[in-house]
Amino acid sequence: MAEDIFKQFKEHSVAEFFKKNRQMLGFSGKVRSMTIIVHEYVTNSLDACEEAGILPEIFVQVEELNKETKDHYRITVKDNGPGIPKSHLGKALGQMLAGTKFHRYIQQRGQQGIGAAACTMYSYITTGQKTKAITCHRGKKLTADISIDFKGNKAVVEETSEEPTEETGLLVTAEFKDVRYERSNQGVYEYLRRTALANPHCTITLMDPNNEKSVFPRSVEVNPQKPFEIKPHPLGITTHDLLEFARVNENRKVSSFLQNAFSRVSAAKVDELRTICTEVDFDKDPHELSWEDAEKIVKSFAKVKWIAPAMDSLVPIGKERIETSFRNIFNPEIIVVTERSPRVYRGGIPFMVEAGIAYGGGLVAAEKKGEVMRFANRVPLLFDNSGCVISETIKSIEWNRYNMKNFEEEPVAVLVNLLSVHVPYTSAGKQAISNEEDVADEIKLAVMEAGRTIQRHLSGKRRAHEIATKRKVISRYINQLSSDLSDLAGTKNKKDLLARLEKIVDEKYSQEDLGEEKGEVATKDSAKVDEGEGEE
Ligand SMILES: Nc1ncnc2c1ncn2[C@@H]1O[C@H](COP(=O)(O)OP(=O)(O)OP(=O)(O)O)[C@@H](O)[C@H]1O
Ligand SMILES: [Mg+2]
Structure with a gap:
């Protein structure tokens, strides 16, 4: 009976929803869950420091609490940011869809108001423990235990102490089960390494479960220019x-x-x-x-002409910084970085793409092949590779045009950073970007632009190698030829003949070099075809 069915009718809160659907927040798989927790805390620390104009110093500690099950840990993240005022501490760390970012058009790492409360939730539902927070804000150090009232999506805060302090910043520490620390491509270490790569102004220290300390020191002593808030277009x-x-x-x-x-x-x-x-x-x-x-x-x-939204609201990592980071990590043979001009998607949301390609050198030694490094507003994206517009677009490029037969087999690393006041993530887990056509087009153009320079470099290298081989073979013959000719003619001027033949070979190959120059111009023309300005 219909009436009976409606006896079952109930209302639910967003906290209850995410408790039941934790995978939507990225909590699926032990290693991934651990990385997601660190990611949520670290992105919050970076956002808070930058907004307050403080050079970020972030300390991350992962302690193993059960060496047998290997799935029970304590995670602590401490920053030197502005801290959180007492009035907002509970909502910031224990209420979903609450924060300082969701309603604003500003380039920040967080944008949903879910991340920190999601970690409080995950700790609570896997261990029954509360999350401890120590916030130092405006001269006061407040220590509190935070949990969630799931029915009402409300934070439950128990203040344990308050004292004066001169420090500022936030420390969050919580126990988690169903997580695992691994030094893999999707683990905490790699996440922090890539964060450091895209954020050379911050110092990050990791203390791992073996008490091994890794420091990613800042290489730039100033914060990036502050992105500013814009109104919707x-x-x-x-x-x-x-x-x-x-x-x-x-x-x-x-x-x-x-x-x-x-x-x-x-x-x-x-x-x-x-x-x-x-x-x-x-x-x-x-x-x-x-x-x-x-x-x-x-x-x-839609019927009037508009000036595009303010594009200087976006702050890229920057060409030089990407080059330096690539050099530090891979020490490749060649690095090419392109920075596209800002554009808009969905008619009015500003975004921008920067891309870098590193090829050869240290990548060969490290046996790195076809590596894709995805970033959104400087945050590394380590999961959901296949559903992300960045990886899909890179996959769709015809790499053989750029002298790379099979992308996955080449010693190449491609970095793409998408910047926007609103990154169109595919889910609340924020690990993949949806396939917005304008965004995909820009990614393609940025990567292809860098690809063309790599192609010129590779074809130049191949050509030089061919010339050197030919020269070597011919040199062998002209030596014999000059002595045979001088014997035949009885002139005994082998030395003179050899010098003249060598001159001919020199001239021939310098002409071939000129031919190579002509080839480069042709490549540039075909670049236009890539951008849709003509037919192949
Ligand atoms: N380390 C911190 N220092 C200062 N404020 C913080 C810190 N961490 C969180 N906050 C505040 O708490 C709010 C909620 O954080 P939370 O991670 O839940 O959401 P968000 O960062 O706004 O968005 P997202 O869900 O995309 O991460 C933030 O908007 C910020 O105002
Ligand atoms: Mg956040």
Whole structure:
């Protein structure tokens, strides 16, 4: 009976949902779960330090609590950031969908307001233990134990002590089961190594379960330029967004609301919109906008020309820093880094791609082949490789065009960092980026641009090798030829003949070198084909 079914009807909180679906937060598999915990804490520390203008010093400790089962650990992460005020500590670490980032258009590593509470949840559901936090903020050091009331998605905070301090920062420490420390490609060490690679301004120290200390020291003494917050661009919003913004705005007229709530809306633009969208009264109270009004305004947004969103809101790692990091890690034969100009996806969300390719040298020695290093806002992405637009795009490139027969078999490493005020992750676990067409196109262009320089380098190298081999073979013959000829003619001028023949060989190969130069120009032309400007 239908009535009986509805006796079962219940409401649930987001905390209950993620408790049941922890894999959606990335908690699946022991090694992965361990890395995800460190990732959530470390990204929070980096965001907080950078926002407060502090050079990050992060300490990570992983202690093994059960040497037999090898799945019970304590994880501690400490930073020198601004700490969290007492008033917000519980919500920050024990309530899902709460934080300082979700509602803002700013390039940060966190963007959902879930990560820290997800770790508190995972600790609680696997060990029954509370997460301990020590926050040093504005002269006060507060120690508290935090857990979650799942039914209400509320933090439960028990303050244990408060004392004065001159330090600032946050320390979080918690016990976890169903996790494992491994020094593998997807383990904590590799995660921190890649974090250091993309964040050369931070110092990270790892104390592993064997009490072995690894330090990734900063190589740059200044924080990167601070990304700044922008307002949403009209082309990136929906009818519902517009109504939501209108509901909380404090302007008296639609015209001033549009100018204040969105970027690039000037008084002149509002006048232009008025002429297109004549059915809506732009002088009325924005709180009185109906769904139909909002729909008409959003439609009219698509009919006018807009200046693109402020692109300097994005801060890349930078060419030099990527080159230095590549050199430090792989010491390759050649490094090429490209930085594309910022663009927008979904009509109004700014993003930018930087890509680097390292080839040969140390990669051969380290037996590294076809390595893809994915980053989003400088955060290494170690999981869900196959569902990510970065790996998919790299896979779709015809690498034989760039003198690499089989990408997976070549001593090559490709790094791609996607920057955006909103990274379109495929899930709350934030390990893969969805296939937005504009984003995929930019990744492809960035990697191909770097690929072309690698190709020129490789074909130049191959050519030089061919010339050297030919020269060696011919030199062998001309020696014999000059002595046979001088014998035949009875002139006894073998030395003179040999010198003249050598001159001919020299001239011939320098001409071939010129031919190689011509070949390079042809390569550049074919580059245009890659960018869709012609046919192959
Ligand atoms: N180490 C820290 N120092 C200062 N503030 C912090 C720190 N860690 C977390 N916070 C605060 O707690 C909030 C919640 O963190 P949480 O990781 O849950 O979400 P987020 O970082 O906003 O987004 P995401 O879920 O994508 O990580 C943050 O937005 C930030 O305001
Ligand atoms: Mg976070």
